Amino acid sequence: AAVWETAGRPPEIAVTDVAGGEWRQVTGLNDDLARLAVHQEEVTWTGPDGLAVHGLLLTRREPAPPGPAPLVVIAHGGPTWLWSSAFAPAESGQLALPLVHAGAAVLLPNPRGSSGRGQDYARRVVGHVGEEDLDDVLAGVDHLVAAGVADPGRMAVLGLSYGGYLSAWAVTRTGRFRAAVVMSGVADWLSFANASNLAHGYDPLYHGGADIATSEGRDFLAARSPVCHAAKVTTPTLILHGAEDRTTPVGQAEELYRAWSAAGVRTQLVVYPREGHELTEPGHRRDAAERVLGWLTGNGVL
Structure with missing residues (x-):
């Protein structure tokens, strides 16, 4: 069975x-x-260096209004993980379906570093967290805009865990998104290095052996930490986190909230009691979904 x-x-x-x-x-x-059920199709595009990148595009089954649709990009965790076809893609609180029913096209990208395409593809993110993998995601956005699928003036980015990190990191690198949602995300690789239950395996692998005990290692981690680049951010950001998260402790959300707020970025932090790395209580999952839809609507995406 x-x-x-x-x-x-x-x-x-x-x-x-x-x-x-x-x-x-x-x-x-x-x-x-x-x-x-919604319409799902595989899409491929080319990364900035010519690498073929794959993802899923979810849209409504019924005829859509004419013209490009609002676009919501949902980055997966890991980074060595992947989006695969399912009735309701499971990560990020299964938000893909309600977002499509709210009128958005949803892109689920599998940038370099993702699983499912062999070791070489997965290892391309080692030592390059937030670099070429983010470029791959943004190239996918460009592809959908050029194809007339996505409205470039109504786009959002969100994700959970590493996807939450990539969402926070994205808005330090571009102002093209009207809203962002960071769920259980990493905001500061320096504090993560000592607080997370993954840290002592994560840094030697994904950060290429960066050692927080050395000035070079600290510089490497800070350069890739969203909180160190808050002055560049203009995108309104909703932050959702579990109070009992041991993988990305809630201090990550608090740091992000304080950094964004100090920089004058409109932001909101919601911490869910009793929850770990992902929300499990039905009431919390519903509350999070309603908050995400409300945030994207209030910021002109939906």
Whole structure:
């Protein structure tokens, strides 16, 4: 037995013979959700250095209003992780579907550093966190704008964990997004190095061995930390975080909020009690979804 789903079919239990054969669906627990399915297609584009980059584009099934749509980019965590086709792509609180139903086109990019395309592709981010991987994401945005899919004046970026970091980092590098949402994101690699339960494995790998005990290592980490570049930010940013997060401790959210606020950036911080790295309580998940939709609407994206 297994859980079986497609882009157009919500998860159900299916069975097959041990020796093999056709899968047969045996439950219909989520039949009522099938009406919420959205159109999903694979998209490819070229990174700034010519590397082929892949992602998923989610849009409404029914005819959309004429002209380009608002675009929401959702960056995945990791960075060695990936977006793959599913009824409701699971990361970032399963926000992709409600955002599409609110009228947005949603890009789920798999920039260099993502899994699913071999070790060489995954290792391209080692020592280059926030560099070429962000360039790949922005090239995907350019591709959709050029294709007439995305309205360049109504775009947002959001993500969870490393995706939250990349969202915060993106708005220190470009002002093209009208709004950002940072969920459980890293804001300061220096404090992360001692506070996170991942730190002593993360720095030797993704930061190319940068050592916080040396001035060179500290300079390397600071150069890639959003809080050290707050003066460059103009994008309104919503920050959502779990109070009990051990992977990216809540201090990361507090640092980001203080840095953005001191720089005059419109920002809001929401901390959810009892929650860890991802929200699990239904009431909190609903509250977060409503806040994200409200933030994007209030800032002219939706």
